[in-house]
Amino acid sequence: MWQAVDTVASRSIRWILLTFLWFVAGLACLIAGAALMKAWLTAKRFERLAESYWELRYEHGQLASRLGRLETQSAPDRGAAPDHQVEARGDTSFIPLSSLKR
Numbered sequence: 001m002w003q004a005v006d007t008v009a010s011r012s013i014r015w016i017l018l019t020f021l022w023f024v025a026g027l028a029c030l031i032a033g034a035a036l037m038k039a040w041l042t043a044k045r046f047e048r049l050a051e052s053y054w055e056l057r058y059e060h061g062q063l064a065s066r067l068g069r070l071e072t073q074s075a076p077d078r079g080a081a082p083d084h085q086v087e088a089r090g091d092t093s094f095i096p097l098s099s100l101k102r
Helices: 008-074 083-088 097-101
Strands: none
Touching: none
16 A cells, blocks of 8 residues: 655645645735725715715705796796796605606
8 A cells, every 4th residue: 555655845845835825815815804995995985975966966956946936036027927837946856757647
């Protein structure tokens, strides 16, 4: 039968392979940690961008309703507008689909 011989060279090769494997495992852990940090920072940035988007959308709605009120205040001398046009310029920006189907 064949039997493995434990020599200094075989121990040296095993030590080099084990050291290399530990190095690869450590490097993989560092890369995974960096990827997690990048994902966390990206999520925070996305959260800030989403918050800014909703704030700007809210401000846009407020400014549009204020502009609509200013236009209706300055338009009485031009003649009366039909009722449905005045309602469309109100403070609400939501138009139900059932009113569009009529």
